[in-house]
Amino acid sequence: MSASSNNNDKLNFDINILPILDILSVLICFLLLTAVWVQIGTLDTKQAIGDNSTSGAKNPPSLWVTLDADGSVQLSVRDLPKLQTSETRVAKTTKGVNWAGLEAKLADLKTKFPELKTGIVRPGAQSSYGDVIKIMDQLKQSQFEGVGLSPLG
Known part of the structure; x- marks a missing residue:
């Protein structure tokens, strides 16, 4: 009986997930900060006039x-x-x-x-x-x- 209880002790072990959680929290912070900086460098423009020959509409003044x-x-x-x-x-x-x-x-x-x-x-x-x-x-x-x-x- 002592041999079988010895084998069960070898199979049971604890996984330390604290380092994985540390890495994930740093990555989430990094992604949030970079998402904010991506929106700063944009210029909002639109096509003011264009080729409306298919619709028959005229360009605005x-x-x-x-x-x-x-x-x-x-x-x-x-x-x-x-x-x-x-x-x-x-x-x-x-x-x-x-x-x-x-x-x-x-x-x-x-x-x-x-x-x-x-x-x-x-x-x-x-x-x-x-x-x-x-x-x-x-x-x-x-x-x-x-x-x-x-x-x-």
């Missing part, structure tokens, strides 16, 4: 802001029923984009055409990224609801 590499800005109003196309140019300054002039032109266009709610930025090939973002910000501050970015061209 829009303001196209073309940014040249030297800092000059061209503003074109498109798809306005009572107006074919209106183009204005904001000349550059010695430092680049004339921000005060651009802001004044945007305010003037918004008072002339209150139905303008879409603004599209078309940067040139050598345009500064900071200038493009600042123009998009000025469009948002001028109450343009749909601000988009057009490919180069």
Whole structure:
């Protein structure tokens, strides 16, 4: 009998799960912290206008802001029923984009055409990224609801 009780003692053992729980708690904390940081670097944009040829719908009235590499800005109003196309140019300054002039032109266009709610930025090939973002910000501050970015061209 002593031999059989000796074998039963060898088969019964306790598993120490404390190290596994420690690792899992650290991993859960790590995953929660990284999930928070992933959401910080996003920019919420949407396609302001597009090809509606299949649905037959017309594009909404829009303001196209073309940014040249030297800092000059061209503003074109498109798809306005009572107006074919209106183009204005904001000349550059010695430092680049004339921000005060651009802001004044945007305010003037918004008072002339209150139905303008879409603004599209078309940067040139050598345009500064900071200038493009600042123009998009000025469009948002001028109450343009749909601000988009057009490919180069």
